[in-house]
Amino acid sequence: MATEQLPASQFAVGGQATLADHVVISTKDGFEEDGEDKLTQAGQFKCALTYSRRLTKSLELELLGAADVTAYVVGGYTDAAYASTVAATAIWEIRSVSQTRTRGPVVLALELVSLTDTLA
Numbered sequence: 001m002a003t004e005q006l007p008a009s010q011f012a013v014g015g016q017a018t019l020a021d022h023v024v025i026s027t028k029d030g031f032e033e034d035g036e037d038k039l040t041q042a043g044q045f046k047c048a049l050t051y052s053r054r055l056t057k058s059l060e061l062e063l064l065g066a067a068d069v070t071a072y073v074v075g076g077y078t079d080a081a082y083a084s085t086v087a088a089t090a091i092w093e094i095r096s097v098s099q100t101r102t103r104g105p106v107v108l109a110l111e112l113v114s115l116t117d118t119l120a
Helices: none
Strands: 022-039 045-063 092-099 107-117
Touching: none
Parallel strands: none
Antiparallel strands: 022 045, 045 107, 092 107
16 A cells, blocks of 8 residues: 655644744744934923834744754844735844754744834
């Protein structure tokens, strides 16, 4: 009897679909703003100005067999969407990366920030 090869899209690991070289274990979305507060001549608060708002993402990845750990470095970029709710946000800068598991499959904790500003 021949074995049957099913498409990978029918499988999930930890509730997440497996991607090319990793599995997303957990993810947390956020945002960061750049701006300043304007003051009156008397030094009282007048208004707050926001210049940019970018999405942030904290996630854990389990790297699969052929994945290269050295591909994830601080200051590097990744173009995986990571199931983002904003489809246009597909390029992320890696702010920090650390290996959280020392035995078994490699698990990385990543802090990402989007290169796309969400303010129009």
